[in-house]
Amino acid sequence: MNPTPRQAEPSMPSLRAELRRAHLTLIVVSVVLAGGLLTALAWGALRTHAMHNLQLLSRTVGYTVEAALVFNDKEAATEALNTVLRDESVAEVRLFDASGQPFAHWRAQAGGLWSEAAQALWPTPIEMALERDGKVLGRLFLRGDGSELLRFLLTVVAVVLGCLAATAWLALRLGQRMMGHIVGPLQAMVEVAHAVRHDRAMHRRVPAAGVAELQAFGNDFNALLDELALREAALEQENAHLAHRAEHDALTKLPNRAAFDHALEAAVARAHATQGQLAVLFVDCDRFKQINDTRGHAAGDAVLREVAQRLRAQVRDNDIVARLGGDEFAVLIAPVRDFARVHGIVTALEHAMLLPIAAPEGPPLQMALSIGVALYPEHGTSASALLHKADNEMYRVKRQRAQVA
Numbered sequence: 001m002n003p004t005p006r007q008a009e010p011s012m013p014s015l016r017a018e019l020r021r022a023h024l025t026l027i028v029v030s031v032v033l034a035g036g037l038l039t040a041l042a043w044g045a046l047r048t049h050a051m052h053n054l055q056l057l058s059r060t061v062g063y064t065v066e067a068a069l070v071f072n073d074k075e076a077a078t079e080a081l082n083t084v085l086r087d088e089s090v091a092e093v094r095l096f097d098a099s100g101q102p103f104a105h106w107r108a109q110a111g112g113l114w115s116e117a118a119q120a121l122w123p124t125p126i127e128m129a130l131e132r133d134g135k136v137l138g139r140l141f142l143r144g145d146g147s148e149l150l151r152f153l154l155t156v157v158a159v160v161l162g163c164l165a166a167t168a169w170l171a172l173r174l175g176q177r178m179m180g181h182i183v184g185p186l187q188a189m190v191e192v193a194h195a196v197r198h199d200r201a202m203h204r205r206v207p208a209a210g211v212a213e214l215q216a217f218g219n220d221f222n223a224l225l226d227e228l229a230l231r232e233a234a235l236e237q238e239n240a241h242l243a244h245r246a247e248h249d250a251l252t253k254l255p256n257r258a259a260f261d262h263a264l265e266a267a268v269a270r271a272h273a274t275q276g277q278l279a280v281l282f283v284d285c286d287r288f289k290q291i292n293d294t295r296g297h298a299a300g301d302a303v304l305r306e307v308a309q310r311l312r313a314q315v316r317d318n319d320i321v322a323r324l325g326g327d328e329f330a331v332l333i334a335p336v337r338d339f340a341r342v343h344g345i346v347t348a349l350e351h352a353m354l355l356p357i358a359a360p361e362g363p364p365l366q367m368a369l370s371i372g373v374a375l376y377p378e379h380g381t382s383a384s385a386l387l388h389k390a391d392n393e394m395y396r397v398k399r400q401r402a403q404v405a
C-alpha cells in the first residue's frame with residue numbers, strides 16, 4: 001500500500017507539532033521569567049518601602065515614650081504606646097530602660113494563621129537606642145506587622161499573573177494564526193503532491209496561500225503540475241497511437257493478424273464458457289497479383305482498401321474484420337445463433353464484390369473473393385484449429401473455382 005503523508009514516517013513529528021511545541025515552550029519560559037522577575041522586583045520595592053516606614057515609626061515611638069522613660073512612668077509609657085500604635089502596622093514593641101530591664105510592652109491582637117504567615121515575610125525587627133543629650137534612656141525593639149504587606153504583595157502577584165496570562169493567551173492566538181498561514185499551505189502542497197504521485201490526480205492544484213513566499217512557491221508548484229499534466233496527456237496520446245498501430249494494419253486501418261488472434265482466442269473462450277457458437281471466415285482475393293503486375297502497386301492498394309471496407313460493411317459492429325497480410329482477410333462472427341446465417345454472410349460478401357472498384361488510374365477493377373468457413377465447435381475448438389480449417393476451406397474453394405475457370 002502506498003504511504004500517506006502522515007503515515008510516511010510515523011516516528012517523526014509533524015511540522016505543526018514541532019512549531020507548536022517550540023512556541024509553547026517559548027511562551028511558558030517567557031511568562032515564568034517575566035512573572036518571577038516582576039514579582040521579585042515588586043517584593044524588593046515593597047520591603048524597602050516598609051522598612052523605611054518602620055524606621056520612621058520607631059523614631060516617632062521613641063520620641064513619644066522619651067518623657068515616660070525620663071520620669072520612670074511605666075503606665076504613661078504603655079498608654080503612649082497604645083495611642084501611637086493603635087492604627088499602625090506593628091506586631092510588637094518592647095521597651096527597656098537604661099539598665100536593660102523591661103519597661104513597657106505592646107502587642108497587636110493575634111491575627112491567626114494569616115498574621116503568622118505575614119510575620120514570616122517581614123524583615124528583622126528594628127532595634128533602636130533611645131538617647132537624650134548623649135545619655136542612653138533605654139532601648140526600643142519594634143517588630144512590624146506584615147499583614148498589609150502580604151496583602152499588597154498578593155495583589156501585585158495576582159495582577160502580574162493576570163497580565164501574563166492575557167499576554168500568553170494573545171501570543172498563543174497570534175502563534176496559531178501564524179502557524180495556520182505557514183503550515184496550512186505546506187500541508188496542502190504535501191497532500192496535492194501525494195495525490196498526484198500515488199493517485200495520478202493530475203487535476204489537483206494547491207490553493208492560494210496568505211504568505212508571499214508560499215504563494216510564489218504554490219504558483220510554481222501548480223505551473224509544474226500543469227506542465228506535467230500536458231506531458232502526461234501527450235504521452236497517453238502517443239501510447240494510444242502506438243497501441244493502435246501495434247494492432248492495426250496501416251493500409252486498411254483494420255485490425256492486424258495479432259489483434260485478430262487475440263480476439264479469436266477470447267471469443268473461443270467465451271463461446272466455450274457460454275456453450276455458444278462462432279464462425280471464422282478466411283478471405284483471399286483472387287488473382288490479386290495480376291492487378292499489382294498490370295495496374296501497379298497503387299491500384300493494388302486501392303483494391304485492398306475497398307475490399308476491407310466492403311467486408312466491414314457486411315457484418316455487425318461487434319464482428320471483427322482483420323487483414324491477416326497481403327491479400328488475405330479474416331472475419332470473426334460471434335456469437336452465431338444459426339449457422340445458416342453464416343452462409344448468408346458469405347454470399348453477401350461475394351455479392352459485395354460484384355461492383356467494380358475504382359482505380360487511381362485507368363478503368364475500374366473487378367475483384368472476386370475465395371472464402372473458407374470454419375464453425376465452432378463443429379470444425380475445431382481452438383483458435384488455431386479454426387483458422388487452419390478456414391484457411392484450408394478457402395483453398396478448396398479457390399481450387400474449385402480455378403477448375404471451373
Ligand SMILES: Nc1nc2c(ncn2[C@@H]2O[C@H](COP(=O)(O)OP(=O)(O)OP(=O)(O)O)[C@@H](O)[C@H]2O)c(=O)[nH]1
Pocket residue numbers: 251284285286287288289290292296297298299300301304325326327
Ligand atoms: N498492392 C499491394 N500488394 C500487396 C500488398 N501486400 C502483398 N501484396 C501482394 O499481393 C500479392 C499476393 O499474392 P498471391 O495471393 O500469391 O497472389 P494472387 O494473385 O492473389 O493468387 P491467388 O490467391 O492464388 O489468386 C503478392 O504479389 C504481394 O506482393 C500490399 O500491401 N499492397
